[in-house]
Amino acid sequence: MSDLVVETRGLRKVYRDAGRKVVAVDSLDLAVERGGVHGFLGPNGSGKTTTIRLLLGLASPDEGSITVLGQSYPEQVPAALTRVGALLERGLFSPGLSGRRNLDLLARAAGLPKSRVGEVIEQVDLGEVAKRRYRGYSLGVRRRLSLAAALLKKPELLILDEPSNGLDPAGIRDVRDTIPRLAESGVNVLLSSHILAEVQEVCGSVSIIDAGRLVGSGKVADLLGESTARTRVGVAEPDRADSVLSGAGYQVQREGDFLVVEGHEHPEMITRLLADSGLYVSELHAIRPTLESYFLKLTGHRPTSPEDPQARAADQTAEHLRDLEDGADS
Numbered sequence: 001m002s003d004l005v006v007e008t009r010g011l012r013k014v015y016r017d018a019g020r021k022v023v024a025v026d027s028l029d030l031a032v033e034r035g036g037v038h039g040f041l042g043p044n045g046s047g048k049t050t051t052i053r054l055l056l057g058l059a060s061p062d063e064g065s066i067t068v069l070g071q072s073y074p075e076q077v078p079a080a081l082t083r084v085g086a087l088l089e090r091g092l093f094s095p096g097l098s099g100r101r102n103l104d105l106l107a108r109a110a111g112l113p114k115s116r117v118g119e120v121i122e123q124v125d126l127g128e129v130a131k132r133r134y135r136g137y138s139l140g141v142r143r144r145l146s147l148a149a150a151l152l153k154k155p156e157l158l159i160l161d162e163p164s165n166g167l168d169p170a171g172i173r174d175v176r177d178t179i180p181r182l183a184e185s186g187v188n189v190l191l192s193s194h195i196l197a198e199v200q201e202v203c204g205s206v207s208i209i210d211a212g213r214l215v216g217s218g219k220v221a222d223l224l225g226e227s228t229a230r231t232r233v234g235v236a237e238p239d240r241a242d243s244v245l246s247g248a249g250y251q252v253q254r255e256g257d258f259l260v261v262e263g264h265e266h267p268e269m270i271t272r273l274l275a276d277s278g279l280y281v282s283e284l285h286a287i288r289p290t291l292e293s294y295f296l297k298l299t300g301h302r303p304t305s306p307e308d309p310q311a312r313a314a315d316q317t318a319e320h321l322r323d324l325e326d327g328a329d330s
């Protein structure tokens with residue numbers, strides 16, 4: 001059996017919009033390995049939703065091939081889709097019924113045993129909340145109920161298109177905590193997102209697209225390892241410190257009164273060099289490599305605009321968590 005749950009070769013999809021050709025997906029080779037959560041990362045309009053629509057058989061490609069769970073498209077789309085789950089949003093649930101009752105009805109309509117409902121409630125950790133009416137659910141709980149519904153038929157592959165879209169920071173947290181647990185329970189997850197912090201936190205591996213094309217892929221840990229190490233240095237005389245470090249061959253940038261030193265292996269050498277020149281470091285802080293710096297290196301631009309409220313909320317959540325972790329470390 002192939003170790004790939006999704007494989008595309010030379011995938012191309014062109015839309016025609018008011019006489020204009022829009023190449024949404026271009027020569028896309030995707031390879032999603034079995035096991036864990038795979039991020040499908042790209043800026044808004046880079047072709048993620050179009051690719052997911054192709055994988056779900058909701059659109060057909062102009063060129064290229066698709067294989068999902070070893071089944072080739074288009075001949076085996078129905079066979080593949082019985083083993084694939086996706087998030088369905090609006091209109092699926094009755095607001096006056098509890099989450100559990102809603103799932104009972106969906107299970108019955110799909111001919112699934114009622115016991116499955118308890119299992120999926122546990123998988124997304126709904127617990128007692130499942131007994132309350134859907135109407136009163138927060139957005140994050142609603143999204144988790146949608147995940148539970150997608151899991152009812154025991155899919156081998158769960159495809160999630162921007163699962164934290166439209167959620168507040170608490171909802172984003174809710175969903176982000178749930179997804180890795182699903183992967184641990186054996187479901188393969190393909191998650192599209194334009195939010196780097198989300199992918200960095202949740203996904204083990206990633207495919208990065210920009211303007212419909214694959215620009216990078218691999219294990220997140222490896223990609224981060226390829227990023228340049230950076231250290232933020234606080235020192236009383238930044239101008240003199242800058243020339244000492246630059247003179248010693250370091251690449252130095254100014255960030256206000258701080259220096260950011262790039263591409264070195266041993267931060268302690270910075271302290272030593274500066275101390276030898278009578279300059280004493282007040283702050284030395286290793287800047288963790290992020291997918292953002294990797295993305296920037298690959299594409300020359302950021303994946304999201306700083307004004308994007310979703311990305312901002314997500315980044316703030318990630319930053320807050322990092323602070324907590326840093327606090328726990330020290």
Ligand SMILES: Nc1ncnc2c1ncn2[C@@H]1O[C@H](COP(=O)(O)OP(=O)(O)OP(=O)(O)O)[C@@H](O)[C@H]1O
Pocket residue numbers: 015016017022023024042043044045046047048049050051194
């Ligand atoms: N039905 C359509 N008709 C014409 N153009 C389309 C259509 N659907 C998508 N596009 C265009 O195709 C490109 C890729 O869109 P797509 O929605 O796949 O990107 P995306 O990465 O999912 O973006 P987002 O994160 O904003 O949803 C965009 O330029 C978009 O405007």
